[in-house]
Amino acid sequence: MEEMTLHPYLPQLTGVDSNGNLYLHQLKNIHYGPIILTPYEINGGLSYLCPACQKSPIVKQQLLGQVIQCATESCGLPIKLNAFTTQVVVKTEEKPKRGLFSKR
Numbered sequence: 001m002e003e004m005t006l007h008p009y010l011p012q013l014t015g016v017d018s019n020g021n022l023y024l025h026q027l028k029n030i031h032y033g034p035i036i037l038t039p040y041e042i043n044g045g046l047s048y049l050c051p052a053c054q055k056s057p058i059v060k061q062q063l064l065g066q067v068i069q070c071a072t073e074s075c076g077l078p079i080k081l082n083a084f085t086t087q088v089v090v091k092t093e094e095k096p097k098r099g100l101f102s103k104r
């Protein structure tokens with residue numbers, strides 16, 4: 001295998017060999033518990049990015065550290081929210097990087 005990647009929320013492994021062949025492995029007898037996510041602060045509230053539905057529902061502060069189901073109605077993925085949060089920092093003025101040793 002040249003590269004292997006775990007599925008973000010299912011017990012599946014994807015791999016590519018040196019000939020470019022793609023392999024999908026179902027991991028048997030492995031049952032995931034709730035997916036652990038770190039909520040982030042946004043617009044004065046808390047949210048998380050669900051790996052299943054790709055939505056970012058708002059969550060209440062008192063749910064930190066708890067196991068919940070994704071708040072998106074059609075999703076319901078079991079999620080454990082970390083007790084800590086991160087803060088999203090948006091940089092508006094970033095020049096394109098030219099590599100590790102860019103000239104100034």
Ligand SMILES: [Zn+2]
Nearest residue numbers: 050053070075
């Ligand atoms: Zn979801």
